[in-house]
Amino acid sequence: MVSFKELGLVNTREMFAKAIKGGYAIPAFNFNNMEQLQAIVKACAETKSPVILQVSKGARNYANQTLLRYMAQGAVEYAKELGWEKPQICLHLDHGDSFELCKSCVDFGFSSVMIDASSLPYEENIALTKKVVEYAHQYDVTVEAELGVLAGVEDEVSSAVSHYTKPEEVVDFATRTGCDSLAISIGTSHGAYKFTPEQCTRDPKTGKLVPPPLAFDVLDAIMEQLPGFPIVLHGSSSVPQEYVDMINQYGGKLPDAVGIPEEQLRKAAKSAVCKINIDSDSRLAFTAAVRKVFAEKPGEFDPRKYCGPARDLMEELYKHKIINVLGSNGKAE
Numbered sequence: 001m002v003s004f005k006e007l008g009l010v011n012t013r014e015m016f017a018k019a020i021k022g023g024y025a026i027p028a029f030n031f032n033n034m035e036q037l038q039a040i041v042k043a044c045a046e047t048k049s050p051v052i053l054q055v056s057k058g059a060r061n062y063a064n065q066t067l068l069r070y071m072a073q074g075a076v077e078y079a080k081e082l083g084w085e086k087p088q089i090c091l092h093l094d095h096g097d098s099f100e101l102c103k104s105c106v107d108f109g110f111s112s113v114m115i116d117a118s119s120l121p122y123e124e125n126i127a128l129t130k131k132v133v134e135y136a137h138q139y140d141v142t143v144e145a146e147l148g149v150l151a152g153v154e155d156e157v158s159s160a161v162s163h164y165t166k167p168e169e170v171v172d173f174a175t176r177t178g179c180d181s182l183a184i185s186i187g188t189s190h191g192a193y194k195f196t197p198e199q200c201t202r203d204p205k206t207g208k209l210v211p212p213p214l215a216f217d218v219l220d221a222i223m224e225q226l227p228g229f230p231i232v233l234h235g236s237s238s239v240p241q242e243y244v245d246m247i248n249q250y251g252g253k254l255p256d257a258v259g260i261p262e263e264q265l266r267k268a269a270k271s272a273v274c275k276i277n278i279d280s281d282s283r284l285a286f287t288a289a290v291r292k293v294f295a296e297k298p299g300e301f302d303p304r305k306y307c308g309p310a311r312d313l314m315e316e317l318y319k320h321k322i323i324n325v326l327g328s329n330g331k332a333e
């Protein structure tokens with residue numbers, strides 16, 4: 001058993017309380033490799049933004065849980081080396097799908113876990129979430145739960161359909177489970193293809209797809225039921241068109257990839273939404289930069305020469321999200 005406190009990590013409790021009060025959101029960036037982690041830590045150290053490092057089940061399988069844990073511990077030390085005296089870094093399990101997986105992460109030094117039982121019937125979601133909460137809280141590890149279903153594909157989580165969260169269920173769910181935060185479904189979706197062309201309109205000038213707006217009325221109704229309770233948005237990549245264009249220009253094929261407009265995320269960040277999950281945008285930045293190097297320098301075979309530019313582009317992306325979308329800069333001085 002390793003406590004996250006020994007690793008210099010923090011749970012989400014104080015982060016979220018401050019974020020709700022201050023009208024901003026904490027970035028939750030997924031990572032599964034060194035370049036991503038370096039880019040996240042550099043961006044957060046420079047902007048003094050609290051951050052949630054997310055590890056999905058797929059990332060755990062890809063990169064190995066032990067390595068990821070030491071990488072997160074290393075992130076704290078690296079942040080200090082970069083001059084960030086009191087880094088506020090949380091290590092979070094994204095989309096835990098069983099009690100055993102959540103327990104293993106708690107025992108292994110994670111400071112926060114998500115139990116995603118949203119695909120189960122309501123009472124089973126409550127029972128499983130409650131079991132994880134009871135275990136995790138013994139070690140001061142915070143727990144995110146989910147109500148409602150998001151569409152899209154993310155590692156091992158996928159759903160073809162989405163159901164908005166029912167505001168009339170949230171008080172009962174939060175009270176009976178004791179969860180610390182609640183991921184809701186209001187129209188966001190995992191992956192780079194969040195909406196089908198049929199769900200969108202097309203901008204006559206650029207020919208690009210314009211996605212349907214998020215259901216802010218559902219968010220408002222949830223906040224009315226649970227005033228001041230931390231709300232989480234998954235599937236919140238905006239799929240920047242400059243990366244999509246770069247990928248397509250340099251031999252990729254991502255037709256009609258579309259995400260959540262940043263103005264809508266900005267609006268959400270000012271409300272009780274205090275954690276915004278971003279994974280796909282970082283994948284797009286990485287891929288765009290690598291494709292550019294491969295296209296322009298076909299003789300290059302030193303991974304540092306293409307992973308380096310990918311890291312730089314991801315760092316730029318993370319800083320942009322922190323400063324211009326989430327507003328979390330300067331909140332972890």
Ligand code: 13P
Nearest residue numbers: 191235236237277279280
């Ligand atoms: P995106 O695919 O929109 O980046 O969402 C990531 C996410 O929600 C991780 O849980």
